[in-house]
Amino acid sequence: MxxxxxxxxxxxxxxxxxxxxxxxxxGIRTGRANTGLVESIRVEYYGSPTPLKQLANLSTPEAQQILIRPFDTGVIGDIIKAIQTSDLGLTPNSDNKVIRLNVPPLxxxxxxxxxxxxxxxxxxxxxxxxxxxxxxxxxxxxxxxxxxxxxxxxxxxxxxxxxxxxxxxxxxxxxxxxxxxxxxxx
The missing domain is CATH 1.10.132.20 (Ribosome-recycling factor)
Incomplete structure (x- = not known):
């Protein structure tokens, strides 16, 4: 060689x-909201673990908030469950159309x-x-x-x-x- x-x-x-x-x-949290925190969270979707970024639009409309807009609203419950079981320590809020994650200051x-x-x-x-x-x-x-x-x-x-x-x-x-x-x- x-x-x-x-x-x-x-x-x-x-x-x-x-x-x-x-x-x-x-994926490591800073003081600001960042979609990288949740992109790789695996969501159980039709029996297979799927990265969240493949199931939803992710955005940060405010400095302290991540907005998750699923392509299929039927998967919202599964996304919430995946976020809660992850080690992020963030509580998701949902109106059955979008999920909001408020990122508190560190x-x-x-x-x-x-x-x-x-x-x-x-x-x-x-x-x-x-x-x-x-x-x-x-x-x-x-x-x-x-x-x-x-x-x-x-x-x-x-x-x-x-x-x-x-x-x-x-x-x-x-x-x-x-x-x-x-x-x-x-």
Whole structure:
């Protein structure tokens, strides 16, 4: 496997780690209402768990409110049940046409707890990226042992993989810092 393939595969996997982190962070609550909080809630719909974003229009008409407008009003009860059983801690209000979720402001203690969760998720992403680096370096070592790569190629490959690692760890850090500042601002 040439150097380009090793680095391309590593970069692709690192990008997936960063994308996963971004998705996870979207679901973490800040002081404002955000449709990302409820998009991935699974609703039992005709026997299969379906993401809420596939069953309804989601919007934030006010800074502290999420509006859920189901495509099929017959599923409102199931959506309410799914929201209540989720770990959001929000109480849905319904008029049998739309569901409103009022998002109360966060206390200082809740903000610190959520910021800690952001740090944990970011660290998981960094560990994932480092594991990808390790795998890429192992591939390069194996190719050198099989005489496909020279020693110079091995050094160049490991340098490129390390540069990718730094780049994607930087992206993780940026995402985490941005989300923490959103959580901590009043």
């Amino acid at each position: 040439p150097i380009e393939e090793i680095t391309f595969e590593a970069e692709e996997r690192m990008e997936k780690s960063v994308t996963l982190l971004a998705d996870q962070l979207r 206390s200082v203690e809740q903000r610190k707890k959520l910021a800690g969760r952001v740090k944990d998720l970011a660290e998981e992403a960094r560990v994932s990226i480092r594991n990808i680096r390790r795998d890429a370096n192992k591939s390069a070592d194996a190719e050198t042992a099989d005489k496909v790569l020279t020693e110079d190629d091995l050094v160049r490959c490991k340098d490129e993989v390390q540069a990718l690692t730094k780049k994607y760890e930087g992206k993780v850090n940026d995402l985490a810092e941005k989300k923490e500042s959103e959580i901590m601002e009043d």
